[in-house]
Amino acid sequence: MTPIETNQAQTATPKPTWAGRWWIIALGATLTLGFAYAVFEGIHSRVEAKTELHQMAIQSAVSSVNVVFPSGGNQSEDIELPGSTQAFTETPIYARTSGYVRHWYADIGARVKHGQLLAVIETPELDQQLQQAMADLKNAEANLQIADITATRWQNLLRSDSVSHQEADQAVSDFHAKEALVESKRANVDRLQQLQAFERIVAPFDGVITARNTDIGALIQADTTAPKELFHISAVQKLRIYVPIPEIYAPTLKTGDKAAVTFDAFPGQPFAGVLVRNANAIDPNSRTLTVEVDIDNSSRQLMPGAYAFVHFKVPPRKGSVTIPSNALLFRSEGLRVGVVRNSRVVLVPIAIGQDYGDAVEVISGLAAHDAVIVNPSDSLTGGAEVRVESNPNGGERK
Numbered sequence: 001m002t003p004i005e006t007n008q009a010q011t012a013t014p015k016p017t018w019a020g021r022w023w024i025i026a027l028g029a030t031l032t033l034g035f036a037y038a039v040f041e042g043i044h045s046r047v048e049a050k051t052e053l054h055q056m057a058i059q060s061a062v063s064s065v066n067v068v069f070p071s072g073g074n075q076s077e078d079i080e081l082p083g084s085t086q087a088f089t090e091t092p093i094y095a096r097t098s099g100y101v102r103h104w105y106a107d108i109g110a111r112v113k114h115g116q117l118l119a120v121i122e123t124p125e126l127d128q129q130l131q132q133a134m135a136d137l138k139n140a141e142a143n144l145q146i147a148d149i150t151a152t153r154w155q156n157l158l159r160s161d162s163v164s165h166q167e168a169d170q171a172v173s174d175f176h177a178k179e180a181l182v183e184s185k186r187a188n189v190d191r192l193q194q195l196q197a198f199e200r201i202v203a204p205f206d207g208v209i210t211a212r213n214t215d216i217g218a219l220i221q222a223d224t225t226a227p228k229e230l231f232h233i234s235a236v237q238k239l240r241i242y243v244p245i246p247e248i249y250a251p252t253l254k255t256g257d258k259a260a261v262t263f264d265a266f267p268g269q270p271f272a273g274v275l276v277r278n279a280n281a282i283d284p285n286s287r288t289l290t291v292e293v294d295i296d297n298s299s300r301q302l303m304p305g306a307y308a309f310v311h312f313k314v315p316p317r318k319g320s321v322t323i324p325s326n327a328l329l330f331r332s333e334g335l336r337v338g339v340v341r342n343s344r345v346v347l348v349p350i351a352i353g354q355d356y357g358d359a360v361e362v363i364s365g366l367a368a369h370d371a372v373i374v375n376p377s378d379s380l381t382g383g384a385e386v387r388v389e390s391n392p393n394g395g396e397r398k
Helices: 003-012 018-061 124-159 165-197 247-252
Strands: 063-068 077-094 099-104 117-122 200-202 207-212 229-246 258-263 266-282 288-296 307-314 321-324 328-331 334-341 344-349 351-355 359-364 371-374 386-390
Touching: 063 334, 077 207, 077 288, 099 124, 117 229, 124 165, 229 247, 229 266, 229 307, 247 288, 247 307, 258 288, 266 307
Parallel strands: 063 386
Antiparallel strands: 063 371, 077 229, 077 307, 099 117, 117 200, 207 229, 229 288, 258 266, 258 307, 266 288, 321 359, 328 334, 334 344, 334 371, 351 359
């Protein structure tokens, strides 16, 4: 190549300038930084994803639970128990003397007063026995009089030694024997007179005749082992109801407590009753305490024998709380509930009182500040870490 051609070639291929070189360097640096940033972002996103996945794994390992706090037993419970009304005083009336019914003066439903005549019994045999007894008494009194005269006479003769001491003592002894005989005859007369007084059947107290089981001319045999009931009388100004109280309520009901009594015959009309006494003993057969509730019946609106329902207000037990029934855990070691304490499960043994259906009364084992797990799983174990998700009672208590 000639010098002229070489010079032309050099003129056709110009040398790169400094600006071009910097542009190439900047482009390379940009590409390098972009690649490094892409690598960094990829690694960072994978680290974040791994960290998030680890947190999710940790969170998924902790169970979420719903809790409630026990409600205090500050409301009284209304219990309803059945019973039958009875007259405050009632008694069957029998005859104390044998004979025939001459007349009766009170039928069923009659309101009678104390001492009012109910019936008269005719007793001819008793009347004759009384007359004979009175005659025997007069005879004994006559014999006593002559014995008294004889004893006095012999005592006077003894002073002059006209009779012996033996004869005087016999006369005095005969007088005392006749005196005792007179007392015996007089007691027999009194007995028969009292029996004769029972010819008149009278009411023993104010009340209502609820049964009449005799009629005119009926034979009355009072000296049999099973005498016939003539009348039945009941005092209904006040009624009493004997109510069996379950053993669990026995300590809470006291004498003087008020009770509302309702009857099917008077719907919507409660009657005021008062617990006046109790048996102070639990029936071993029924495990109940028998109590008596009295009702004023001055209006005579109620009748003995009516079926009644007695409503008692039972105060809550001291320290008792109420929890939902779906919080209970039935385990082989006994009844338990799950309580959240410091984000851990504690299985607490409890004792329940009353079952209200959707809730139960807990009488021991829980306090009002315990966070009780509702709807616990069967696999719930003590010591497991849990997360409280919601609290239907409105917030976690401290």
